[in-house]
Amino acid sequence: QGDWSSDVCSSDLLGTFAPTKDNVAGLVNLEMAWIEYKDILVGKAPNKKDAKFILTMSEDVFAMAEELTVQLVKLSVKEVGKYVNIAGRQRMLSQRMAKFYEAMKWGVAPFDAMAELLAMRKAFVDSLTVLVLYPNNTLRIRNELELIEKRWEFFVNALFSRAGGADTSSHPDASVATASESILEKLEIVTNLYTKIA
Numbered sequence: 170q171g172d173w174s175s176d177v178c179s180s181d182l183l184g185t186f187a188p189t190k191d192n193v194a195g196l197v198n199l200e201m202a203w204i205e206y207k208d209i210l211v212g213k214a215p216n217k218k219d220a221k222f223i224l225t226m227s228e229d230v231f232a233m234a235e236e237l238t239v240q241l242v243k244l245s246v247k248e249v250g251k252y253v254n255i256a257g258r259q260r261m262l263s264q265r266m267a268k269f270y271e272a273m274k275w276g277v278a279p280f281d282a283m284a285e286l287l288a289m290r291k292a293f294v295d296s297l298t299v300l301v302l303y304p305n306n307t308l309r310i311r312n313e314l315e316l317i318e319k320r321w322e323f324f325v326n327a328l329f330s331r332a333g334g335a336d337t338s339s340h341p342d343a344s345v346a347t348a349s350e351s352i353l354e355k356l357e358i359v360t361n362l363y364t365k366i367a
Contacts, residue, residue, distance in 0.1 A: 221277040256360040267349035324348035
């Protein structure tokens with residue numbers, strides 16, 4: 170799952186932007202939940218027995234992170250803060266869609282998983298449109314968003330052709346994970362670029 174040291178850096182960074190007691194408390198709770206979640210993921214081979222529990226824990230961590238993000242965005246005094254949040258949330262959506270797809274393949278997804286996937290797809294497309302139309306986008310941001318649009322099209326086609334029960338013999342599941350990671354990589358760049366807009 171990558172270099173865990175980056176998680177510590179992210180936590181430290183969030184801490185510098187947590188000016189209220191509620192923010193600090195939310196960050197502490199999120200960090201504790203993340204440590205517990207990460208401990209289950211690391212050092213153990215994937216297995217169906219743990220999969221449903223891991224899915225539940227990941228959703229709990231997501232909800233806590235979402236609540237904390239909303240708190241911090243409300244404190245932003247710059248218009249661009251909205252776009253930092255949107256780009257950051259896009260990272261979550263692409264990863265969460267891949268997670269739900271895998272949960273469906275393993276038979277541990279919630280009963281409304283397909284409805285959730287469809288809702289996330291719409292949310293991603295709507296938010297990507299907002300980012301593309303932001304008038305203060307730099308040339309670098311516009312170029313990165315164009316690449317994301319292309320990768321998104323590949324990702325969503327792969328995702329729904331399999332999630333919908335189509336023949337998957339010529340489309341290895343790895344392509345869903347690869348496309349999701351590729352989108353994540355580009356959105357990391359875009360999010361960081363937005364933080365640099367004065």
